[in-house]
Amino acid sequence: MSFPLIEHTCWRCGQSSEQESEAASLFCKFCNSLQRPVVDYFEFFGFDKSLTIDSAELQRRYYLLSRQLHPDRYTRATETERNFSLEATSILNDGYRVLRDPVQRAEYILKxxxxxxxxxxxxxxxxxxxxxxxxxxxxxxxxxxxxxxxxxxxxxxxxxxxxxxxxxxxxxxxxxxxxxxxxxxxxxxxxxxxxxxxxxxxxxxxxxxxxxxxxxxxxx
Ligand SMILES: [Zn+2]
Structure with missing residues (x-):
């Protein structure tokens, strides 16, 4: 799997990095703060836009991201990060529901x-x-x-x-x-x-x- 390289500037520390649009890009690699999540489900989970998906890998990424986005981690975070974490959590849950189901996944790509x-x-x-x-x-x-x-x-x-x-x-x-x-x-x-x-x-x-x-x- 290959990902397009995306230029990204951190909202907090201002450092730019070229990164692959994979799930890890939710966090700045310099200051580790949570970034504004991408809304596209495939990009969010770090998958190519394809109609077939490795469902075990999807589940693995879902659990990993769920842990990273757990609300307990953001109780003392800045408001920006708290908002990003809520946004990301809703994309995570909606995206997982859609991507794990072949019919909904196809409808998403069609739309x-x-x-x-x-x-x-x-x-x-x-x-x-x-x-x-x-x-x-x-x-x-x-x-x-x-x-x-x-x-x-x-x-x-x-x-x-x-x-x-x-x-x-x-x-x-x-x-x-x-x-x-x-x-x-x-x-x-x-x-x-x-x-x-x-x-x-x-x-x-x-x-x-x-x-x-x-x-x-x-x-x-
Ligand atoms: Zn940063």
């Missing part, structure tokens, strides 16, 4: 690359799911009108959706690797295709929730 990832997209039925969704709605209507005979059909739907979700996750993993290995000019197109897979995934997840809810009310 940063100017893609619209709005929830409203999930209302458009992906064309290849039209038939599936139609059958599901019929089964739900039949059930709600009191005919438990449609339960078998609903169970079959549930199994198909779970299967689809697994296929999608495998497909995403492959696409993530392709993106990370691709040269810059090809990346936008890959992100476009990743976004449509994510929309499909979200759509199926919502359908699954609906089906599971139906089962839950019946079992209650």
């Amino acid at each position: 940063e690359s100017g893609f619209d990832i709005g929830e409203q997209r999930s209302k458009d039925v992906p064309p290849e799911l039209l038939e599936e969704v139609f059958d599901l709605n019929v089964a739900l209507d039949v059930l709600r009108s009191g005919d438990a005979g449609a339960l078998t059909e609903l169970e079959a739907s549930r199994e198909r959706f779970v299967e689809m979700q697994n296929e999608i996750d495998a497909d995403l993993e492959l696409k993530f690797r392709q993106y990370d290995a691709a040269p810059e000019p090809e990346r936008h197109e890959l992100l476009t295709s990743i976004r449509s897979v994510l929309n499909r995934r979200r759509y199926i997840r919502n359908l699954l929730q609906e089906v599971n809810k139906e089962f839950a009310t019946r079992e209650a």
Whole structure:
């Protein structure tokens, strides 16, 4: 992994250093005071902007930074450092939550690359799911009108959706690797295709929730 060198001047001692944009740069290497944290999650944790991440390493850095940013360490610090530590802590926690989850991580990169990832997209039925969704709605209507005979059909739907979700996750993993290995000019197109897979995934997840809810009310 290589990091771009960034010229940084310490707010406290005024000394400049060229440093790699890794996590250690939270502290001045001359006076060791806490610096204003970078807001980009990848930069904050010292990772390349990539869709695949070493999750054990992410966790290691998270714990290390949590210790370094622990509030007990800043009770007698200057106000500037206390504020930086609060800012950094919130970036640390939000960033960890987003980066550890493959889907949220991809959505973060999509958003940063100017893609619209709005929830409203999930209302458009992906064309290849039209038939599936139609059958599901019929089964739900039949059930709600009191005919438990449609339960078998609903169970079959549930199994198909779970299967689809697994296929999608495998497909995403492959696409993530392709993106990370691709040269810059090809990346936008890959992100476009990743976004449509994510929309499909979200759509199926919502359908699954609906089906599971139906089962839950019946079992209650
Ligand atoms: Zn300094």
